[in-house]
Structure formats: C-alpha cells, structure tokens
Amino acid sequence: MPLPRVAIGALGGTIAMVSGKSGGVEPELSAEQLTRSVPGISGLATIHAETLAKLPSGSLSFKVLFDALDWANNQIDKGAKAVILTQGTDTLEESAFLLSLYWQKPQPLIITGAMRAPMAAGADGPANLLSSLLVAIDEQSVGRSAMVVMNDEIHSAYFVRKSHSLKVETFKSGLVGPLGVIVEAKPVFFHSIDRRPKPLSLPKTLDKKVALVEACLSSGGDHLELVFSSGIYQGVVVAGFGSGHVSFEEADIIKNYAGTLPVIVATRAYSGPTSERTYGYKGSEIDLMKGGVLMGGWLSPLKARLLLWALLSAGHDKEKIEKEWGHWQIGETVKTV
Ligand code: ASP
Numbered sequence: 001m002p003l004p005r006v007a008i009g010a011l012g013g014t015i016a017m018v019s020g021k022s023g024g025v026e027p028e029l030s031a032e033q034l035t036r037s038v039p040g041i042s043g044l045a046t047i048h049a050e051t052l053a054k055l056p057s058g059s060l061s062f063k064v065l066f067d068a069l070d071w072a073n074n075q076i077d078k079g080a081k082a083v084i085l086t087q088g089t090d091t092l093e094e095s096a097f098l099l100s101l102y103w104q105k106p107q108p109l110i111i112t113g114a115m116r117a118p119m120a121a122g123a124d125g126p127a128n129l130l131s132s133l134l135v136a137i138d139e140q141s142v143g144r145s146a147m148v149v150m151n152d153e154i155h156s157a158y159f160v161r162k163s164h165s166l167k168v169e170t171f172k173s174g175l176v177g178p179l180g181v182i183v184e185a186k187p188v189f190f191h192s193i194d195r196r197p198k199p200l201s202l203p204k205t206l207d208k209k210v211a212l213v214e215a216c217l218s219s220g221g222d223h224l225e226l227v228f229s230s231g232i233y234q235g236v237v238v239a240g241f242g243s244g245h246v247s248f249e250e251a252d253i254i255k256n257y258a259g260t261l262p263v264i265v266a267t268r269a270y271s272g273p274t275s276e277r278t279y280g281y282k283g284s285e286i287d288l289m290k291g292g293v294l295m296g297g298w299l300s301p302l303k304a305r306l307l308l309w310a311l312l313s314a315g316h317d318k319e320k321i322e323k324e325w326g327h328w329q330i331g332e333t334v335k336t337v
Contacts, residue, residue, distance in 0.1 A: 002046075003046045004045050004046070005079055006080055006083070007072070007075035007076075007080040008049045008083075008084045008129070009050050009051075009072065009075075010029070010030065010031035010034055010049070010054075010085075010086045010087075011052050011053045011057075011060060011064065011085060012053055012054045012057065012060075012087060013055075013086065013113045014113065014115065015029075015034065015112070015113045015114035015117075015118070015125040016028065016030075016034060016118075016125075017118070018117070026056075027055060028054060029118065030049075030051040031050050031086070032051075034125065037125065037129075038126045039126065039130070041130065041133060044133055044137060045136070045137055057088025057089065057090045057092060058090050058091060060088075062098075062206045063206055066206065068099075069102055072085065072099075072103075073104075080107070081136065081137060082108045082141065083107070083108075084111075084132045084136055085110070085111050085112075086125075087113055089113040089162055089170065090162070092162065093303070096111040096146050097157045097303045097306055098306045098310070099146045099157070100145050100146035100157035101200050101306070101307065102200055102202060102310075108144055109146040110135055110136055110146075110148075110149050111149075111157075112128045112148070115166065115168045115170060124150075128149065128151070132149040135149050135154055135187045141187065144193055144194075145194075148171060152181055152183075153178040154181065155171055156194065158298070159176045160172070160173050161173070174272070175272075177190070179191045203310065203313035204313060204314065204315045206313070208234050208235075208309055208313045209232055210233060210234065210236065211232075211233040211236045211237070212236075212237045212238075212301055213237070213238050213239070215239060215241050215247065221249035221250050224250050225253050228253060228261075233261070234261060234262075235262045236264070237265075237266060237305045238264070238265045238301075239268035240265040241268065242267065243269075243275035244274030244288070244296065245284050247283055248282050250283065251282050251283035251287060258288075258291050263293050263294070264293070264294050264325075265293050265294075266295070266297075266301040267296060268301065273296075273330070274297055276295055294322060297328075297329040297330060299329075308321070311325070
C-alpha cells in the first residue's frame with residue numbers, strides 16, 4: 001500500500017528556533033529541517049514540507065494565515081490526506097480558531113508547535129510533529145476540521161487555550177477537556193465530531209478592524225470611549241468581568257454605541273461561558289443585551305474578536321451578524337436567530 005501523502009507547512013515559532021545573534025532563540029529552521037528531526041516519520045507518510053514563513057507567532061498576520069490556508073487547500077486538492085501547520089504557540093489558539101472558521105475540507109488541518117526550542121533538553125517539537133502526523137493519517141480524524149495537537153493531546157480549535165507561558169503542558173480546553181489523546185502511537189478520541197456551522201466564505205477584505213478591550217477594576221471608561229469614538233474599529237469586543245459584565249461607566253458607553261456597530265461582551269475569566277439571564281444590574285448581561293450587545297458565550301475574548309472580524313470581513317452588516325452570531329455558540333448562551 002502506498003503511504004499517505006501529508007503536507008507540512010512551517011510558519012516559524014519556537015519549534016523552528018535556533019540560537020541567534022541576540023543571545024536568544026529566533027525562528028530559522030525550514031519545514032524540511034523540522035521534518036528531518038522527527039524519528040520514524042518517513043515510514044508513516046510521504047511528506048511534502050514547505051516553509052511558508054519564519055515568524056514569531058505574535059507577528060503572524062491575517063495575510064500570512066490566509067496565504068497558509070490557500071496553500072493548505074491546494075495541498076489537499078493535489079492529493080494530501082491532511083495538512084499540518086507548525087507555528088509559535090503564543091497565538092496558536094487564535095490561528096487554529098481562525099482557520100477552523102474557513103476550513104471546508106473533510107481532511108484534517110492540524111496546527112502544532114513547541115514550547116522548547118530544538119536544541120533544548122527535552123525539546124517537544126519532534127514529538128508534537130510526530131503526534132500531529134499520527135492524527136493526520138488516522139481515519140477518525142476525517143471531518144473534524146482544524147485541531148491543535150500538542151503534548152500528546154488533541155484539542156478542538158474552539159476551546160483550546162494556552163494556559164501557561166512556558167510549560168510544555170500548556171494547551172488546555174477547560175472543562176470540556178481534550179478531544180482525544182495519542183497513546184502508543186494511536187489517536188484515541190473521547191468526543192464525537194462537533195456539530196459545526198457551515199464554514200464562512202473567504203473574507204472580502206483583510207482591512208476590517210475589531211478592538212479588544214479588557215474590563216479592569218476601577219478603570220473608568222476613558223479608553224473604551226477612545227476606542228469607540230476613534231472611528232477606527234468596525235466592531236468591539238469587551239473581555240468583561242465574570243459571566244460578561246462591565247462597570248456602570250462602561251455600560252453607558254457601550255449602550256451609546258451598540259446601536260451603530262456590533263459589540264460583543266465575553267468573559268475575561270479563564271473558562272466558562274457568559275450568562276444571559278442571571279444578573280440584572282446596570283452593566284450586567286441582561287442590561288447589556290437589552291442595550292444591543294451580543295454575549296461571547298463559550299468563546300474566549302480572543303476568539304470572539306476573530307469571529308466578529310470574520311463576520312464583518314464576509315461583508316455582513318450588524319443585523320446579519322446578530323443573526324449569525326448564535327450559530328457559532330454552544331447551547332443557548334446567546335441570543336440566537
Ligand atoms: N514566542 C514563541 C512564538 O509564539 C513561542 C512559541 O513558539 O512557543 O513564536
């Protein structure tokens with residue numbers, strides 16, 4: 001039997017870093033070099049490796065990611081069974097979620113990286129790439145869209161978050177847990193395939209801007225007012241207190257603008273959803289929703305920002321976004337159509 005063909009696209013990040021002139025590590029390795037570092041890889045698949053960028057993940061842009069998406073789609077069209085993208089872990093949860101919104105193919109798209117650079121003792125890059133490959137070629141992975149594979153765990157792009165700045169065991173999916181694990185070189189899935197809305201059509205423009213502002217104790221409303229009144233942003237996400245709350249001052253500002261542009265209030269808490277019918281005081285979810293705000297549901301503020309950006313970039317107006325938003329929510333946590 002011929003080996004399955006898998007495409008690996010490298011975007012940079014710690015997984016591809018070597019010592020630089022600065023005294024610290026910098027992204028330099030090519031996709032070919034990464035692939036060669038994985039023991040046993042050639043017995044599992046025929047690999048097509050391509051270097052798409054050599055960037056620290058905080059400097060990845062929408063443009064780089066949409067080019068990577070285009071490349072990944074082409075690889076599948078040319079016969080790849082799956083695509084693996086390697087990148088820095090700092091923004092990995094954001095890239096994975098963004099790409100998941102657009103991934104139309106049944107073949108899996110896997111995003112991985114490393115917490116330790118290749119020359120470090122116990123470097124995790126080769127193990128993460130090998131696990132990603134095992135998930136990539138497994139039949140159970142078909143139809144699961146974009147997944148994050150790190151530290152022998154498989155995570156859904158929707159829930160996964162980086163939970164620790166430096167530890168190898170950093171990617172977590174809150175109470176939901178990982179979709180599965182890799183045991184003895186075999187993926188074991190605990191969750192069945194998610195009900196997913198139809199992927200979005202590609203952005204008409206990459207120029208839309210969505211601001212993300214975090215609610216903080218006694219912060220007043222000055223910077224929120226500045227964000228809204230600047231006219232720079234077509235949408236605003238607030239990382240609210242608790243299950244989606246803001247201060248009295250912020251509530252006044254938000255309600256003043258929520259009639260004209262989409263405003264999402266998500267939770268700045270590490271996990272759990274926003275509520276929609278529990279708190280009724282000024283600045284609470286009931287008050288904000290009455291004022292035209294949409295709640296983030298289970299989406300982290302970072303991912304709520306990306307979804308709002310994607311809906312705006314598909315050309316949707318505020319009314320259409322209000323209808324679409326609910327399709328991307330789990331359970332009944334937001335106003336649906
Ligand atoms: N700073 C690195 C990056 O995101 C961290 C990593 O790759 O883990 O590019």
